[in-house]
Amino acid sequence: MGIMFGELTDRFESILKTLRGHGKVTEKNVEEALKLVRRALLEADVNYKVVKEFLEEVQAESLGSKVLQSVTPGQQIIKIIHHGLVNILGGQHRPVRFARSPGPTIWMLTGLQGSGKTTTCAKLAARFAKSGRTPFLVACDLARPAAIQQLQRLGHDIKVPVHTGSGRPLDVAMAGLVAARAADRDLVIIDTAGRLHVNDELMQEVAALKASVQPTETFFVADAMTGQDAVSSASAFAGRVGIDGVIFTKIDGDARGGAALSVVKVTGAPILFTGTGEKVDDLEPFHPDRMADRILGMGDVVSLVEKAQAAVEAKDAGRWEEKLREGRFDFEDFLEQLEQLKKMGSLESLLGMIPGVGRQFKGLSLDPRAQKRMEAMILSMTPSERRHPEILNGPRRLRIARGSGNSIQDVNRLIKQFGMMQKMVRSVSRSGRRGMPRLPIGMPQM
Ligand SMILES: Nc1nc2c(ncn2[C@@H]2O[C@H](COP(=O)(O)OP(=O)(O)O)[C@@H](O)[C@H]2O)c(=O)[nH]1
Ligand SMILES: [Mg+2]
DSSP states (O other), X not given: OTTTXXXXXXXXXXXXXXXXXXXXXXXXHHHHHHHHHHHHHHHTTOOHHHHHHHHHHHHXXXXXXXXXXXXXXXXXXXXXXXXHHHHHTTSSOOOOOOOOTTOOEEEEEEOSTXXXXXXXXXXXXXXXXXXXXXXXXXXXXXXXXXXXXXXXXXXXXXXXXXXXXXXXXXXXXXXXXXXXXXXXXXXXXXXXXXXXXXXXXXXXXXXXXXXXXXXXXXXXXXXXXXXXXXXXXXXHHHHHTOOSEEEEEOTTSOOOSHHHHHHHHHHOOOEEEEEOSSSTTOEEEOOHHHHHHHHTTOOOHHHHHHHHHHHSOHHHHHHHHHHHHHTOOOHHHHHHHHHHHHHHOOHHHHHTTSTTTGXXXXXXXXXXXXXXXXXXXXXXXXXXXXXXXXXXXXXXXXXXXXXXXXXXXXXXXXXXXXXXXHHHHXXXXXHHHTTOOXXXXXXXXX
């Protein structure tokens, strides 16, 4: 997520800064700010109707005399913008639905080819297996033999049974349901075939499947990278097949984010999950308020901590949260973070969730080899160097470079990156001291 809304977040950060700068806000200030907001949203590829509706709402609320004559007009307007964003993202978090017993719960994933359906089936199965469900995957993409194998491979990796068959997708689905009941599984996840584009054949196939299977949830899996195309396909599916929700994949990519900001209003269906990477753990429940926080550059400490908690033991995550709060951060922590990052996903997506960090860290994502090199360098430091990085002078740096088989430039770069992280940790803790409420964070204090 670090990247996806990057541009938009940058824009919002500067617009909000201007608003905050004024002790008194005039109607003209508001209008100017909203003009900038409008342009920022359109350039982020948000559907123009959605932008229009959003701005009308925000404008009506912002220009009320209660706001302009208040003690903190800038802050009030930011709150209104935040609220507007939460609203276009769907308002409330919508939890995924399960069938009432005896079940089983049936989720069917639909969407275009390459949108991430098969991957997401496995991600959902893995996630809900962890929370005590007994998932069962059904491979109904019979268009390509490779699709069945892909699901089988994923199922094998996460130790979830996969039902396969041949013939019509509908027959495989029905047989899959019978098999799931026989095996006493309580969550059936059905993978379907996509097409390169929305067409009648696809719609009919999916509609027929839906009518027979009667899923508890029918999801449209949308590839965020395809921008407004994803929105129009989702809209076609919503009209023809009927969808209960959208799962946005590849939000780790550098799409401009407009699709996610448009799809709820355009389809009327909520976003339930987002895919944040190719790995099976890269799935997050979608929370409109947290996403609005991130878009406005307020970061998302809640998700960050939750993510850390999922990867680390709870007590470790608590300790880390405390560190963030107190602004303590040394190379020991850095090393620990590097290890945990392997479990958590890219550094970039993690850092994007921290308030005020936004895009400064673009390009800092690590490939595993770079990560190994960084670890080697840190391990070549003495314990006191790790705890007091400020003592790392020239001769020490040279020794570390030699000891770890790296160049002095590598060591310098590591120390620079460490410095950035340390600064970021301190800035998080500073905003904490300014009186940011304990988790979950809402609006920043200005
Ligand atoms: N970066 C990223 N890649 C994803 C994500 N979800 C799926 N992919 C990749 O997108 C490609 C297509 O995914 P697949 O599940 O086969 O799509 P399907 O044709 O809809 O079943 C694969 O290479 C996946 O690894 C995601 O959230 N982030
Ligand atoms: Mg597939």
